Amino acid sequence: MSDGSAESAYYAQLARTRGAAGAVQLDGSGRVLLVRPGYKPVWDLPGGVIEAGESPLAACTREVREELGITPVLDRLVGVVWFPSRPRRTASNLFVFAGRLPETAQTAIEPDPGEIAEFGFFPVSALPEVEPHTERRVRSCVEGYLGGGTVYYEESTKPAWYGGSGEGPG
Template identity: 50%
Template sequence: MPDLAYYASLPRTRGAAAALLLDDLGRVLLVKPTYKEGWFLPGGVIEEGESPLTACVRECREELGFVPRLDGLVCVDWGSPRGGVDAVNVFVFAGVVTAEQAAAIRLPADELSDHVLVAVEKIPELAPPHIARRMEPSLRGLAERRAVYLEDGREPSFVALGDREG
């Protein structure tokens, strides 16, 4: 029998899942939330008992009105705790948005006010820094067909990590 009190005492980390959706011209789909500044990838919080992939699919269905073809995990970004907010693991899944899907996007008016397909080089002008800095590694992960691991948006030096004490 598992020690439920022990498991309940363990620290928790929040999770989020996002969809890096590209069209046939290589443009990235961004959405504009009504409750915060800037443009973001479609996605959101992983709910209790939900896998990152299931959360990404659910968020796309809720935010865009369709489920895109997802091709795999391209990035995991651990965000350190700051400003009273717990640490968060962000899982970025890459996929495709067709012209027909882009034309049929239905945004939930209480959550999102707009969407745009934008060239990758324009993302830093639109997205908050913590979103923009994730783009190049995520696109590289897509090109290399692997997941890139980040800490606060940067790839750690694994050699330096091996030198840490403790």
């Protein structure tokens, strides 16, 4: 009978990746909620790093609560983005969840001033300054949410696969 040391050694040598989770939150007009973190000059989806032992959905909920003081509405997973290793960073997976935020939650937003410099709701066709891969991700994930699909990216390229009908965006 094994004492588990071989199994432990096997798992110890496997590659490690980081995980993060982001939230697509739409208002009643279909505008998407974005935040501008205090540590970067561009806008992004609310969200952040998955902590040890935490699920992607739990991380997304926690991060939105920490950043904006509200509980997000997360109906379903709408996107997964894989980022390769780069200097000082291991490979990572970003899980994007989406839902429609009720007006009561929209008016209750209180950003954490230590993390978030600004927040706002923007039409997908007129996003503020975002990184190009963020713009593609926001557009594709909103379209996937509205169309019932899920998008998958590798290295922030164009969508590699859409769930649901199997059709990609436009």
